Structure formats: C-alpha cells, structure tokens
Amino acid sequence: MRSAVVVGTGLIGTSVALALSARGVTVHLRDADPEAAGIAASLGAGTVEAPTAAVDLAVLAVPPALVGSVLADAQAAGIARHYTDVASVKAEPREDVVVLGCDTARYIGGHPMAGGEVSGPTAARADLFEGCTWVLTPTPDTGTETLNTALELVATCGGTPVVMAAAEHDRAVGLVSHAPHVVAALVAKRLAKAGERAVSLAGPGVRDLTRIAGGDPDLWVDILSANAGVVADILEELGSDLGDAVAALRAMAATDEAKRDAGRQCVDALLRQGRSGRRRIAGKHGIRPARYRTLGVMVGDQPGQLARLFADADRSGVNIEDIHLEHSTGRLTGVVRLSVDQRAAPALEDALHSQGWRIQ
Numbered sequence: 001m002r003s004a005v006v007v008g009t010g011l012i013g014t015s016v017a018l019a020l021s022a023r024g025v026t027v028h029l030r031d032a033d034p035e036a037a038g039i040a041a042s043l044g045a046g047t048v049e050a051p052t053a054a055v056d057l058a059v060l061a062v063p064p065a066l067v068g069s070v071l072a073d074a075q076a077a078g079i080a081r082h083y084t085d086v087a088s089v090k091a092e093p094r095e096d097v098v099v100l101g102c103d104t105a106r107y108i109g110g111h112p113m114a115g116g117e118v119s120g121p122t123a124a125r126a127d128l129f130e131g132c133t134w135v136l137t138p139t140p141d142t143g144t145e146t147l148n149t150a151l152e153l154v155a156t157c158g159g160t161p162v163v164m165a166a167a168e169h170d171r172a173v174g175l176v177s178h179a180p181h182v183v184a185a186l187v188a189k190r191l192a193k194a195g196e197r198a199v200s201l202a203g204p205g206v207r208d209l210t211r212i213a214g215g216d217p218d219l220w221v222d223i224l225s226a227n228a229g230v231v232a233d234i235l236e237e238l239g240s241d242l243g244d245a246v247a248a249l250r251a252m253a254a255t256d257e258a259k260r261d262a263g264r265q266c267v268d269a270l271l272r273q274g275r276s277g278r279r280r281i282a283g284k285h286g287i288r289p290a291r292y293r294t295l296g297v298m299v300g301d302q303p304g305q306l307a308r309l310f311a312d313a314d315r316s317g318v319n320i321e322d323i324h325l326e327h328s329t330g331r332l333t334g335v336v337r338l339s340v341d342q343r344a345a346p347a348l349e350d351a352l353h354s355q356g357w358r359i360q
C-alpha cells in the first residue's frame, strides 16, 4: 500500500494514520472538523491536502452511525480503490452500506480491538494497534484485492487479523466490550454520588474497573444503540446473577448459621467462576497473563523518574511485556507496574533494587 485517506482524525483515525505514515505510506487526512485534521497533520499523521488521484485505501474512522453515509460520499467521489472502516459495531453499518447502494465489492468492515477512554487526535499513538486483534468482516461479495488491502493495513499497524461474520462479531463485542462498558458506567455512577472522603480512598481496583467509564458518552451512545439488543440480553443475565449475589450476601449476614453457610458457598462459587473467566483473557501476543509477573515500582512525582526507571529496566535486559501507571490521590508518589515473563522477574527485581528503586 502506497497511499491512503483517513476520514475521521480522532483517536483511532489518527493512530491508523500515524502507523501508516511511519511505514512510508502517504496519508491524506479528512475530518468534518478541520481543526482535528490539522492537529493530526501537525502530529505527523499525514497531510490535509486532498489526494490528486484515487488512493489505495480509505479508512473510515467515524462513529458507527456515519459509516454508511461517509462511505457512500467517498465512493461517489472515487477517493480510493478500496474502503474499510474501524467502527465498534459491524452489522448495522453494513446494513446502511447496502441500503445506500455502496459498492460492497470494494468495502470490507473492520474493527481493531484497541483504543482508549480518550478521544481526539492528541490521544493518538502510532503503536496503538501493536499486538491487537483486528476483526475483518468480509462478505461473499467482498473483492479479493479489497480483503488483501485490509489485511495489509492490519499487518502494517501491527495487528492480528481475525475474520468473522458481522453478527458474530457484534455478539462477541457485546460480551467483551459493550456490556462491560455499561457495567463500568454503573459502578462509576455510584462514585458520582458518593462523599468526598469515600472517593478519596479509591485505589487501583476501582480505577481498573471504571477506567473505560471515562469514554466519550456521545460515541458510546452511538455504539450501544447499534448493538442494543445484544447488550440488553447480556445485561439481563448479569442482572439475574446480581440478584443471586445480593441474596447470597444477605444470607451471609443472617443470624442462622446454615443460611450463612449457604450464602458463603454461593459467594465462593461466584468468585471462583469470576476468576476462571478472568484467566481466559489472553495477554499481549495471546499469551495467558498468568505467565507474567508484575512488579510494582514506587516512583516519585518528579520529572525524569519514568525515563530513569525504563533506562534501568532496559539495562537489565528483561523485556517489559506491559506497563500500568497508578497515581495515589493526594500523594506525590505513584506505582509503575511492570509485567514481565515470570522467569525473568527476579533478574529485573535485582537490577532495579541495585539502582535504588523501591519494589512493592
């Protein structure tokens, strides 16, 4: 692929554009908001100049409800030979594409399973899709060259392609992305009403659980409304489990010992099932997270601390698989959690200790 147009230069579009530009693809940037396209260009994602001839691929990184109309306009203008999108829902945009009479041979649905709770071009990163699963939803009428161009896009961005039917994709993301988003919002909603002192105790647990609730409500209303039936079914089952959990907890608080015991067993089973489910989520490169060990390193809130930590970790020769930064409310320290292969963890721990780092 030599040239591309990215339509929608928010978080995902600009990240795609940065990844393509970094690999020598000429990227033309378009957005309904010219300021967003200008910012993306200033970050090195491409040019705001329109292409003078049809490019190889147009990537539509606009909200799901707009995919159909934006594709119809782009194809009418003939801006590209092939088209894909990155929307979080696949069946409804596909229906719009068909209803609007788009050329479906030259379009393939796509969805990178990476992102964040932040929006806009300034949050974009060239490596956002490194190691992520990227769903492609070809249909019998998808042209081979279109599929190959989309596969090239995924490979160029560092993703791993997974081919699925749109409906299967929507059921899967209902479970792993959309229903969890609503649950995170429901938990976070309780914090909005809570007292200052209670919220000030928030630690890593509730931060992890509610991080995604910080996402853009406008985008998420769009995502949820395009997959509402699937998400409602999942939340209905969750509601029934929640009812069971409440009943078990009430039993645990009862005076009758037999009831307390039954309640304990119920809660124990629930927690064990939760742990099994959690263990099924693959880590980076599809490796089970259980193979990693996480070291918590205390860092002071001073300039250069992170750079020094990473330089020291780098000198130990241990590959960092993942990092997570936790800030402590009202304190001038934070904890950087470095996930490394279990066998390599002692070497990293020794190396960081010897450089004076405090490991939790």
Ligand SMILES: NC(=O)c1ccc[n+]([C@@H]2O[C@H](COP(=O)([O-])OP(=O)(O)OC[C@H]3O[C@@H](n4cnc5c(N)ncnc54)[C@H](O)[C@@H]3O)[C@@H](O)[C@H]2O)c1
Pocket (backbone or CB within 6 Å): 007, 008, 009, 010, 011, 012, 013, 030, 031, 032, 033, 036, 061, 062, 063, 064, 066, 070, 086, 087, 088, 089, 111, 112, 113, 114, 115, 116, 117, 118, 119, 120, 121, 216, 219, 223
């Ligand atoms: N945020 C995530 O974590 C994530 C992850 C994977 C996929 N997605 C999908 O990627 C798409 C973009 O999401 P985002 O997070 O980058 O949102 P964003 O709000 O950061 O960016 C969307 C951009 O689209 C632009 N836009 C809106 N209407 C347009 C139009 N008609 N023509 C041109 N530009 C238009 C907006 O001005 C904005 O700059 C959505 O479909 C979303 O479902 C998001």
Ligand SMILES: O=C(O)C(=O)C[C@]1(C(=O)O)C=C[C@@H](O)C=C1
Pocket (backbone or CB within 6 Å): 087, 088, 112, 113, 114, 115, 116, 117, 118, 176, 177, 178, 211, 212, 215
């Ligand atoms: O990491 C996050 O903040 C995300 O919400 C990313 C996430 C997800 O649920 O995993 C959100 C929506 C997308 O369609 C794909 C990825």
